[in-house]
Amino acid sequence: xAGQLLKVSSFATAVFASSGxxxxxxxxxxxxxxxxxxxxxxxxxxxxxYDYMTSLRNVEHGTAEYWALKSKVHRRSAExxxxxxxxxxxxxxxxxxxxxxxxYLLPEEYTSTLKVLHSQAPQSTMDEIxxxxxxxxxxxxxxxxxxxxxxxxxxxxxxxxxxxxxKDGRTVAVKVQHPKVQAQSSKDILLMEFLLQAVHWLFPxxxxxxxxxxxxxxxxxxxxxxxxxxxAEKVAExxxxxxxxxxxxxxxxxxxxxxxxxxxxxxxxxNDREYMKKHAIDVNEVSRNLGKMYSEMIFxxxxxxxxxxxxxxxxxxxxxxxxxxIVLLDHGLYQVLNQDFRLxxxxxxxxxxxxxxxxxxxxxxxxxxxxxxxxxxRAHRPLLELGHRRHQPKARYKLRxxxxxxxxxxLST
Numbered sequence: 001x002a003g004q005l006l007k008v009s010s011f012a013t014a015v016f017a018s019s020g021x022x023x024x025x026x027x028x029x030x031x032x033x034x035x036x037x038x039x040x041x042x043x044x045x046x047x048x049x050y051d052y053m054t055s056l057r058n059v060e061h062g063t064a065e066y067w068a069l070k071s072k073v074h075r076r077s078a079e080x081x082x083x084x085x086x087x088x089x090x091x092x093x094x095x096x097x098x099x100x101x102x103x104y105l106l107p108e109e110y111t112s113t114l115k116v117l118h119s120q121a122p123q124s125t126m127d128e129i130x131x132x133x134x135x136x137x138x139x140x141x142x143x144x145x146x147x148x149x150x151x152x153x154x155x156x157x158x159x160x161x162x163x164x165x166x167k168d169g170r171t172v173a174v175k176v177q178h179p180k181v182q183a184q185s186s187k188d189i190l191l192m193e194f195l196l197q198a199v200h201w202l203f204p205x206x207x208x209x210x211x212x213x214x215x216x217x218x219x220x221x222x223x224x225x226x227x228x229x230x231x232a233e234k235v236a237e238x239x240x241x242x243x244x245x246x247x248x249x250x251x252x253x254x255x256x257x258x259x260x261x262x263x264x265x266x267x268x269x270x271n272d273r274e275y276m277k278k279h280a281i282d283v284n285e286v287s288r289n290l291g292k293m294y295s296e297m298i299f300x301x302x303x304x305x306x307x308x309x310x311x312x313x314x315x316x317x318x319x320x321x322x323x324x325x326i327v328l329l330d331h332g333l334y335q336v337l338n339q340d341f342r343l344x345x346x347x348x349x350x351x352x353x354x355x356x357x358x359x360x361x362x363x364x365x366x367x368x369x370x371x372x373x374x375x376x377x378r379a380h381r382p383l384l385e386l387g388h389r390r391h392q393p394k395a396r397y398k399l400r401x402x403x404x405x406x407x408x409x410x411l412s413t
Contacts, residue, residue, distance in 0.1 A: 034187055037088050044084040045195045048077045049202055074109035082113050089122045090181045091188035093157035094222075095215060101309065118311060123155045124178050129162070132176050136256040144254065148174070154311065158222060163264060172251060173265070175225065177258040182223055189215050222332040225260040231331035232262070238301050244289045246327045265327045267314030279317050281324045286315055289326055299346050302337035341367070 055073050059066045085096035099106060100114030124132075133141055141148045145164040152160040159177045166172055193212040200206045221227055229250040236247035246265060254261035268275030270290070276283055290313075297304045307330055314327040337345075344366045351359025 037184075037188070038191055040087055041084060041092075041191055041195055044080050045199060048080055049199060051077060053202070071107075071109060074107045075113065078110040078113035081110075082117065085114075085117055086122075088188070090157060090178065091185045091192075091215065091219065093117050093121055094219070095192065095211065097157060097309075098211070098214075117157075118309065121155045121157050121160075122178070123152060123160055124176070126150050128179050129160075129176050132179050132258055136259050137254065145174075156311075159225075164261075166251075171264040172254075172261050173248065173263070174254070175260040175262070177223065177225065182258070185219050185223060189219060218333055224257050225255060225332075226257055228330075228332040229255055229260055229262075231334050235297075235303065235305065235328070235331060235334075238303060239293060239296060242289070242293060243321070244323065244325055245293060246325050247331075248327070248329070265314065265316075265329070267316035267325075267327050269310040270313040270315055270326075271310040272315075276315060281315055281317060285324050286326065289324070293326065293328075298337065299342055302339070302342050304335045304337060305331065306333040306335050 051073055056066065056070060059069055081099075082096065085092040096114050096117045100111050100117060103111050130141055133139075133144070137144060144167075146167050146169070148164040149162050152162050153173065154161050158181050159175050162174045162176065164172050164174050189212065192215065196206075196209055196212055200209060229252065232247055232250055236245075236249075239245050239247075248263040248265050251261040251263075268279070270286065273283065275281075276286070294304070294308075305328065308328075312328070312330040314329065316325050316327065317323070318325040344363050348360065348363035348367065350356075351363060
């Protein structure tokens with residue numbers, strides 16, 4: 001099987017090299033050619049699979065040598081995957097960023113290596129930005145804005161944001177989609193599905209096919225900036241009673257499926273403690289407010305912002321009240337939680353705080369977790385009991401009615 005993988009890798013590399021030579025002579029961007037993107041991805045997948053199959057073959061499983069060697073294979077593979085994401089860009093970077101956030105699921109070698117993709121997203125040229133605005137809004141930048149900064153405030157996998165000033169003097173952020181992402185995304189998802197199925201065939205225990213299903217479901221939503229604008233307005237209305245929360249207002253007359261113009265908001269990233277210290281922002285207050293905000297999203301409203309990485313959650317001092325303020329950005333992807341899920345999830349947390357082992361087991365099963373190993377429950381019991389003693393008097397969210405899992409009653413505060 002390793003020999004077959006080597007042949008596949010060699011073939012993919014040959015296709016990539018010969019196609020690259022041809023395209024260089026024709027002055028065509030290789031990233032626009034599906035064959036190049038496929039060859040690059042197939043070669044990387046084959047090399048990573050071959051590395052795992054051969055590097056650990058002659059080492060006894062479970063020994064110190066085995067784990068040290070496996071860590072090195074993880075690191076090499078993560079670096080190859082990172083390089084592939086940077087080369088193919090677009091959807092690949094988006095999926096790579098998602099993998100980098102799975103600290104609870106993936107080895108540290110993968111998450112630490114892929115986390116850099118949040119700061120290595122490609123930038124579109126100013127000519128490309130002008131073309132998207134011209135195509136979607138029907139006018140030149142100079143006709144729409146008093147000024148428009150050429151250097152983006154930030155670039156992500158699907159879009160980049162420019163600071164601009166409207167004709168009436170208001171400062172706005174203009175989010176412009178990378179021009180080629182829309183056309184490439186569906187092909188990239190099919191490519192990923194094919195390659196992941198191949199890996200699953202080689203390694204039956206490989207359990208990441210759900211990544212493809214998530215990408216199929218979520219990518220069309222994230223590529224529709226009008227959907228993002230509607231989500232922003234919905235969550236702003238939903239949480240309007242929180243004075244500490246700021247959701248930038250949308251300028252609908254300057255927004256399309258590929259362009260989102262919104263109120264410009266400044267601040268430091270939520271994990272930037274130096275910024276908070278410099279601006280006298282209380283870290284504990286920010287933490288409490290984030291907890292309140294997400295508790296309401298999860299337990300009360302069932303409408304949850306799904307991309308709260310530090311670049312999307314800013315903090316600042318409100319100039320009027322002089323209190324800390326949270327700015328929530330990037331509303332492209334939300335998860336809707338039905339009432340059954342919210343109630344079971346709430347009861348799971350109540351069981352955790354009460355160190356109720358039977359409750360933990362019951363609601364874990366109801367949420368699809370499956371049986372919790374008894375040894376793991378016993379190992380965590382001292383920790384759960386400590387949490388129960390600390391947090392029971394401060395419980396904020398309560399359920400009305402009996403603790404009968406079959407009973408459905410609304411949450412109240």
